[in-house]
Amino acid sequence: MVPVHQLALKSLWNRRFTASLTLLSIALSVALLLGVERIRVESRNSFANTISGTDLIVGARSGSVQLLLYSVFRIGNATNNVSWQSYQELRKHLDVKWAVPIALGDSHRGFRVMGTTVDYFEHYRYARHKPLEFAAGKPFSELYEAVLGADVAEKLGYQTGSKIVIAHGAGEVSLFKHDNKPFTVTGILRKTGTPLDRTVHVSLRAIEAVHVDWQGGSKMPGLSISAQKAATMDLTPKSITAALFGLQSRVSTFRVQHYINNYPAEPLLAILPGVALQELWDMMGIAEKALLAVSVFVVLVGLIGMITVILTSLNERRREMAILRSVGARPMHILFLISGEAVMLILLGILIGIGLLYGFLFIAQPLIENRFGLFIGIDWPSLYELSLLGILLLVGTVVSIIPGLRAYQYSLADGMTIRI
């Protein structure tokens, strides 16, 4: 077969203005497709990596997704608490290796405050069993001390030694501040890409201390207990929001879960974080699939646009085809010439699209990480992405045959006759 690709290239170059518009639309749609796919995969990864190493999360009985949302993602609120007594009894269960209580409800300038114990910093794991690390300072040890997540410190410009005041409730602007009991920042955690980065950690006793002069969600009128006085009081909490459990062996997970779910003293719920994460992700999966579907449609629109442009140009190219026939081209050459142009456009569009994506990632990666806590790695295209592109090229090639066949028919009908 005669190589007609040079002709196709020159003809494309001759129509470089329209060709580059077509190219741009294909490249943009490819970049969009890949970008959506990347964000999808990365957000799923970062999502699945939010918590690991914890075998069970225990809270008051509600939905498992709800429990996961407030205990791990700090989204929403618990409808009920777990009594301190039950927690104490549960942690004595033979199969339990470690337990970390958490108490939520307060906030600091829009960031959630979480009461816990220093064990939290030891046992909490994210990504693939990565432990928490301190970027500065150390865990809290005194009552009015706090450890900040990376984003809190960065956004609000805190360092170790900074003083902060926590507010009642979780809103951005809180009416009631526990301003008579300021906290000192003792440590700042390294960035984890999880909701932990946006959390202020204090001790469980500190949560109790700021609430000694409170009852049931409002300040007791006329009663004001100073920070020093509160410190001398019994600060054992009456209840906690939830607890993280590590077990002696994975094998006992379901037994312990069953035990907790049927705990006679109060209605509790124990969930496996991995299972609940999957459940939550599946709920969001529809949006994710819709997004992918939209970008697939954008790519299809790009392809259809290209085919339309080529088809409309065919009529004015019948002269060119007749000339080629007269110098010996076969109708098949004409088909390859026209389809070849389309395939070249698609191939180039894919390459430029990949380039656009990486260019965009290069610029936007830090912004996305900063703004959404989503780290998008600038890696080589994944096998899945390559196969997406492969399918696109395949579909594109098949679609490219349409104008090629049309040109083939024209050139059979016209022969060498030049029609003006």
Add this chain to the structure above:
Amino acid sequence: MSRVIEIKQLLFRWQCEAQPVLNIDSLVIEAGQRVFIKGPSGSGKSTLLSLLGGVLIPERGEINLLEQRINTLPAGKRDHFRANHIGFIFQMFNLIPYLSVLENVLLPLQFSPPRRARVLHSGTAEDEARRLLSHLDLHEEHVHQSVTALSVGQQQRVAAARALIGRPEIIIADEPTSSLDADRRNAFIELLIRECDTAGNTLLFVSHDSSLERFFDQRIDLREINRAVDNRTEAA
């Protein structure tokens, strides 16, 4: 002398039901001849040339080119035959607009290995293209120009160079001068004939303009050999 073109009992019509356009008992053209075929417009000249080029096939009859029956060859072989043995020149705009002058001239070599081999036998393809162009009064400054920048006369000479490159046995020109003024017309025909003489191709020149007859050594009036014309005039 060998028969370059031999047509026997040829019958062609565009649609099955329609009147035949061509009905030719016999047409023979010997090698090295300069043949002028005249006929008014619409008389089937271009149709005849498409049949010779193997782009159309007759309903019946024989078309022999270079002693080979081409009308029974499969389509692909006919295309090869045309690429290897025939150079075409058409009325106007018969260059590929997105190729330079040089690329247009070299185009047939892409489709015909024998013609390419013939050119490469005596140097490079580019040199041969330049040589032909300069014989046709197109010089260095035109070689890399875009063909759209040329005058019509120059374009026709580029088309002639393209037909001549690789010395195909037959040159077929379909009204190549009808868009030129009288002076350029004569100059073009003289150049073309001179080139065919040096290269030894058979030239088939088709026109409705009988004032050009004088340049040729064999003149054929299509109306005299085409019996389809009589039928049609009778029918009209």
